[in-house]
Amino acid sequence: MNIINDLKLQYRIGGMTTKLIFWNIILFVIPALVFGMLKLFKIDIDYHNYIALSNNYATLLVKPWTLISYSFFHIGFFHLLFNVLVLNFVGKLFTTFFTQKQLLSLYLLGGILGGILYIISYTFLPLLANENALLIGASGSIMAILVATATYQPEMEVRLLFLGSIKLVYLAIGLFLLDLINLSIENTGGHLAHIGGALFGFVYIKSIQNGTDLGSGLTSFLDWCVTLFSPRKAKPFKKVHRNPKTSISSKPQSKIVVKDKAQQQIDEILDKISKSGYDSLTTAEKEFLFQAGK
Structure with missing residues (x-):
C-alpha cells in the first residue's frame, strides 16, 4: 500500500x-x-x-x-x-x-x-x-x-x-x-x-x-x-436577511454612538459572510456575532 x-x-x-x-x-x-x-x-x-x-x-x-x-x-x-x-x-x-x-x-x-x-x-x-x-x-x-x-x-x-x-x-x-x-x-x-x-x-x-x-x-x-x-463547489449563501433598523430613540448620545458602532460591525461581518462564507470569519468575529445574536 x-x-x-x-x-x-x-x-x-x-x-x-x-x-x-x-x-x-x-x-x-x-x-x-x-x-x-x-x-x-x-x-x-x-x-x-x-x-x-x-x-x-x-x-x-x-x-x-x-x-x-x-x-x-x-x-x-x-x-x-x-x-x-x-x-x-x-x-x-x-x-x-x-x-x-x-x-x-x-x-x-x-x-x-x-x-x-x-x-x-x-x-x-x-x-x-x-x-x-x-x-x-x-x-x-x-x-x-x-x-x-x-x-x-x-x-x-x-x-x-x-x-x-x-x-x-x-x-x-x-x-x-x-x-x-x-x-x-x-x-x-x-x-x-x-x-x-x-x-x-x-x-x-x-x-x-x-x-x-x-x-x-x-x-x-x-x-x-x-x-x-469536475464536481461543482458549494457556493456560500449570498442573500443575507437583516433586521430592520430601529428608529433612533431619544436616549443619551453616548449610548446611540455605541449602538451605531455595534450595528456597523454586525453589518460588516454579515457582508463578509455573504462574500466569503461563514468559515472566513475570525474567532473574534464569530464570538462577537454570537454575543450580538443573544
Whole structure:
C-alpha cells in the first residue's frame, strides 16, 4: 500500500511530463494483464485493433478515437521503455520554457499530425498504397516536443550517453535525417509519424514566435471538459436577511454612538459572510456575532 500511495503522490505533485508517463505506463500494463489473463481461458482478443491507427482512412471514420489513442499505447515493453525515457527527457526541457498545458496540447497535436501524415502517405504513395498496417506508439508526439524545444532553443547543449555534449538542434536534425533514411527500409509508418510530429513541432514554435499559439483552442476545450466533469463547489449563501433598523430613540448620545458602532460591525461581518462564507470569519468575529445574536 505504501508503494501505491507513493505513486499517487508522485502523480499528484508531478508535472504534465510525469502524468503523460503515468498514462502511457498504465495503458500498457492494464491491457497486457487483462487480455493476458483472458488467454488462459482461450479468449484471444487483439485489442490493438481498437486503439491503433489504421492506414486506411475509411477505418478512421469508424474509429475516429484512434487518431489520439494510438499515441498512448505501445506494442512491447522495450518500445514503452524507450519512449518514456525520451519523453521524460524532452518533456522537462520543453516545460523549462513553456507551460504544462502547452506540453499536453503539443503532445496531442503532434500525435494527430503524425497520424494524418501516416494515413495520407499510405493513401497516395505508390510503394505503400496496397499495404495494410497499424500505427501505435508515442514516438510522433515525442518527436514534436523534441523538435519544438530545439527550434526554440537551438543552442542549448545536452549531455548524452556515449555522445557527450551536443547542441539540441543537432540532435533533432540527426534524428529527423535518420527517419528520412529509414523511411523505405523498415517501420515506415513509425518514421512517417516521427516526421509528421517533427514538422508540427517546428511550425508550432514558429507560430508562437509570431504571436499565435496553435494549441490554444485545444487547451480551452480541455479546460472546458475538466470543468464539465469536475464536481461543482458549494457556493456560500449570498442573500443575507437583516433586521430592520430601529428608529433612533431619544436616549443619551453616548449610548446611540455605541449602538451605531455595534450595528456597523454586525453589518460588516454579515457582508463578509455573504462574500466569503461563514468559515472566513475570525474567532473574534464569530464570538462577537454570537454575543450580538443573544
